[in-house]
Amino acid sequence: QFPRQCATVEALRSGMCCPDYFPVFGPGTDRCGVSTGRGRCVQVTVDLRPHGPQYMHDGRDDREQWPIRFFNQTCQCNGNFSGYNCGSCRPGWTGPTCSQQINIVRRNLLDLSAEERRRFVNALQQAKVTIHPDIVIATRRREEIFGPDGNTPQFENISIYNYFVWSHYYSVRKTFLGTGQQSFGGIDFSHEGPAFVTWHRYHLLQLERDMQNMLQDPSFGLPYWNFATGQNTCDICTDDLMGARSNFDVSLISQNSIFSQWRVICENIEDYETLGTICNSTEGGPIRRNPAGNVARPMVQRLPEPEDVAQCLEVGVFDTPPFYSNSTDSFRNTVEGYSDPSGKYDPAVRSLHNLAHLFLNGTGGQTHLSPNDPIFVLLHTFTDAVFDEWLRRYSADISTYPLENAPIGHNRQYNMVPFWPPVTNNEMFVTAPENLGYSYEVEWPARALRVTEMITIAIVTALVLVAIIFAAAACIVRVKKNKDDLHQPLLTDQYQHYSDDYDGIPAPSQSVV
Numbered sequence: 001q002f003p004r005q006c007a008t009v010e011a012l013r014s015g016m017c018c019p020d021y022f023p024v025f026g027p028g029t030d031r032c033g034v035s036t037g038r039g040r041c042v043q044v045t046v047d048l049r050p051h052g053p054q055y056m057h058d059g060r061d062d063r064e065q066w067p068i069r070f071f072n073q074t075c076q077c078n079g080n081f082s083g084y085n086c087g088s089c090r091p092g093w094t095g096p097t098c099s100q101q102i103n104i105v106r107r108n109l110l111d112l113s114a115e116e117r118r119r120f121v122n123a124l125q126q127a128k129v130t131i132h133p134d135i136v137i138a139t140r141r142r143e144e145i146f147g148p149d150g151n152t153p154q155f156e157n158i159s160i161y162n163y164f165v166w167s168h169y170y171s172v173r174k175t176f177l178g179t180g181q182q183s184f185g186g187i188d189f190s191h192e193g194p195a196f197v198t199w200h201r202y203h204l205l206q207l208e209r210d211m212q213n214m215l216q217d218p219s220f221g222l223p224y225w226n227f228a229t230g231q232n233t234c235d236i237c238t239d240d241l242m243g244a245r246s247n248f249d250v251s252l253i254s255q256n257s258i259f260s261q262w263r264v265i266c267e268n269i270e271d272y273e274t275l276g277t278i279c280n281s282t283e284g285g286p287i288r289r290n291p292a293g294n295v296a297r298p299m300v301q302r303l304p305e306p307e308d309v310a311q312c313l314e315v316g317v318f319d320t321p322p323f324y325s326n327s328t329d330s331f332r333n334t335v336e337g338y339s340d341p342s343g344k345y346d347p348a349v350r351s352l353h354n355l356a357h358l359f360l361n362g363t364g365g366q367t368h369l370s371p372n373d374p375i376f377v378l379l380h381t382f383t384d385a386v387f388d389e390w391l392r393r394y395s396a397d398i399s400t401y402p403l404e405n406a407p408i409g410h411n412r413q414y415n416m417v418p419f420w421p422p423v424t425n426n427e428m429f430v431t432a433p434e435n436l437g438y439s440y441e442v443e444w445p446a447r448a449l450r451v452t453e454m455i456t457i458a459i460v461t462a463l464v465l466v467a468i469i470f471a472a473a474a475c476i477v478r479v480k481k482n483k484d485d486l487h488q489p490l491l492t493d494q495y496q497h498y499s500d501d502y503d504g505i506p507a508p509s510q511s512v513v
């Protein structure tokens, strides 16, 4: 959420979060790397266009007009420089002056070699236990951020992976309306609206970049899980990947997998909602996962079909009013999984991304907890791959991404909560290989024919066949007629008339034999 340097009483009181890049002449002398032309400290821009009607408690939530409840000044970086102090590079660029282009390839997890799988699992484990070098999280709402004594900012260190989990929780948490009052749940800054795809794209980019820095490997790329297998098994739930099922408890992970030792954060949801506290970095119980095991909901006992992805990619309009989870003929609502794969909204349906979450049936199926299960990363890289393919096919047509009246947090120019420095949804609505420095190694399934198309093709084929049969029949008749003509006795009426015509003199009794 915020750089460690900004989690101070002074920074919060001033509203300025512009850390030094290299403070040669003491603190505050190189804000945003200004001395080397990397960037400068500027006023934060927030989108003031109205949000949709789903949220009606304006003024009560720290996430409104993000991030100005906390800070109103931030670094604005020049050229390819980026980051909270302009000390890093924009996605797709690397090197000391950020002038070298890179392309990271995101591959199918099942295509990785044994050694690549081992390295990926180890990298996740390292991220789970390594404190984030730059970022700390707020553990209280803004009104309690200075602590009980008014002088102790309520921020905590958190590991790189747990920060990924926490960011998702913070974006979906309910609005606290006061002790004794029910928290308001009709708010979600990362789901059920157009920002679903842009928010999760940045979320993954941030984890990928943090892991690249941790591994000191700028070419590290997150793999993906092609969950559209149509199967009722989890093909990546093996001990060399995301962990097999435990032999002792169907909803736990096998002890042969390191993920059986992972402990989740943000599980005390009732405390957060009734006390108005915020999830912190404290870990609790194990990851729960029981793929295809939800007997109460047979519909979520299967994964999406390859054909579902193909159909979803045929929905050419990015989003449709009311830009919410009941939008119909919306690519976003289809890939998110509230519409059927052809785009038709149906409240009973769960497809694609939502279906993959619910199939996991456990930690990965509960929105406030789901990233605790590392399958989340792979499920979302695949969802992002579908989004990128859509952007490519439809030339990133942003015209139906609403500038206003989308659910709060989802307007095109809104800064995504809780990322820092501020980044808008708009900035993620670009094709990844050309603009963000990564691409997917993936083959998309061809779309099967619709019934109407099949009927049209059948009718056209039948007509063509009938035409061919008629033509053939006509030919046969003609050939037969010609043959018959050749075998006719030479003295015929026709011949007679011809010969009559020939000399122009009627010769009724003439014989040619």
Ligand SMILES: O=C1C=c2cc(C(=O)O)[nH]c2=CC1=O
Residues within 6 Å of the ligand: 191, 350, 354, 355, 357, 358, 364, 365, 366, 367, 368, 370, 371
């Ligand atoms: O973690 C998530 C869990 C989800 C469950 C649904 C649903 O459709 O019921 N959707 C989800 C999204 C998530 O991100």
